[in-house]
Structure formats: structure tokens, C-alpha cells
């Protein structure tokens with residue numbers, strides 16, 4: 185059997201007395217989209233922070249393409265092929281779109297500079313639907329375009345695995361359809377994706393599998409149709425369905 189791209193075993197992180205992530209185990213295969221879902225405060229963002237190196241785990245193991253990455257600093261993990269977007273968009277507001285993406289290209293495993301970086305930045309901006317706005321300042325972009333820009337910056341790292349933290353949140357219905365199509369197309373090009381998301385339509389149409397967390401613990405895992413029908417999952421989201 186080929187090894188999973190990402191293998192997570194028993195990942196645990198405490199904040200004082202609170203166990204925010206409690207023994208999380210999951211895998212992601214190449215070109216697979218895995219939804220990490222659960223009610224507010226269930227530990228999803230903390231899990232992404234542990235995977236990307238923004239936080240260190242108290243215990244557990246993380247392997248990316250066979251290499252142990254738990255405990256490595258975020259920039260090293262990024263260079264090994266793991267990129268992410270943030271719940272609150274992070275772009276460099278005073279720089280234009282090309283410069284924003286070039287800043288990402290300088291940090292990848294094989295950095296690009298000068299003309300080659302400009303060309304690659306423009307290609308990535310076209311890829312995310314910003315081809316007509318390459319010289320716009322990030323601060324002038326609409327909300328969805330800032331999200332597109334942040335995605336282009338993540339893609340600039342040439343990742344194998346992309347973590348999207350509520351990337352589809354706050355989009356109107358037509359923007360949502362565009363966003364879903366864009367994520368689909370990234371997967372079709374070979375990218376594996378972990379999607380932390382509350383938009384159920386997106387989860388149903390994008391995810392091959394879902395891992396459901398509640399209060400730091402995995403309570404269900406499997407294809408979206410079956411986990412979203414699971415009584416324990418419905419109870420975690422809505423309270424007791426018999427109540």
C-alpha cells in the first residue's frame with residue numbers, strides 16, 4: 185500500500201486544563217480532500233496550527249510524505265510542502281497582488297526571484313481568478329479577491345498539501361460556487377487539501393472524507409453523506425435531536 189501524504193497519530197494539545205485537541209489521528213492521501221469539521225470551539229483551528237507548525241503538540245506524531253514534521257518550525261514545514269490560508273485573511277495590504285505573491289515565492293523550497301518570480305506570480309494570480317488585477321493593491325481588493333490572493337500566496341509555496349481554514353466563509357452564493365470550482369480544480373491538478381469549513385454544501389460537494397471533531401475529540405469519520413447523517417454528529421452540532 186502506498187503511504188499516505190499526511191499521517192497524524194495521537195495528536196494532543198492542551199491550553200492549561202483544556203484539551204483543545206485530544207488524540208487526533210487522521211490521514212490524507214495524495215489528491216484527496218478531507219473535511220475537518222465540527223461545532224465552534226471543537227479544536228479544528230488548533231489542529232491546523234499543530235499541522236502547520238504555528239503551535240507545538242504536547243504529544244503525537246505528524247508525518248508529511250514520510251518525514252516527521254511535528255515540532256518543526258512553520259517555515260520548515262512550509263518548505264516541505266504544507267501551505268495554509270487563515271480564518272482571518274492575511275495579505276500585505278500596501279503591496280500589489282504580484283508583490284504579495286512574489287513574497288511567497290521567495291520562501292519556497294526552490295525560491296524564485298526577479299523576472300521568473302514575476303511571471304510565476306502572474307500565472308498563479310490568473311489561476312485563482314485575479315488575472316485582471318495583478319497590479320491592484322491588496323487593500324483595494326474585495327473580500328473574495330483578498331481570499332483569492334491569500335490562496336495564490338499559499339500556492340506560491342508549491343505545496344503538496346493545502347490547509348484551508350474557512351476559506352469559503354462569508355462568500356455570496358455565486359462567489360461560493362466559484363470558490364468550490366476553484367478548490368475542485370486544485371485537487372484535479374494533484375493537490376491534497378484539508379478543508380476546515382462550516383458551509384455544508386461545500387463539504388458535501390468537495391470532500392472525499394470528513395473527520396468530525398467535538399470538544400477536541402474525533403467523534404466520526406467517513407464519507408460526508410454518512411457522517412452528516414450520524415446521530416452523534418447532529419447532536420454535537422445542534423444539541424440532542426430528541427430534545
Ligand SMILES: Nc1ncnc2c1ncn2[C@@H]1O[C@H](COP(=O)(O)OP(=O)(O)OP(=O)(O)O)[C@@H](O)[C@H]1O
Nearest residue numbers: 199202203204222223224225226227228229230231
Ligand atoms: N491560544 C489559546 N489559548 C487558550 N485556549 C485556546 C487557544 N486557542 C484555542 N483555545 C481554545 O481551544 C478550544 C478549541 O479552539 P479552536 O479555535 O481550535 O476551535 P475551532 O473548532 O477552530 O472553532 P471555530 O470553528 O470557532 O473556529 C476552544 O475552547 C478555544 O477557546
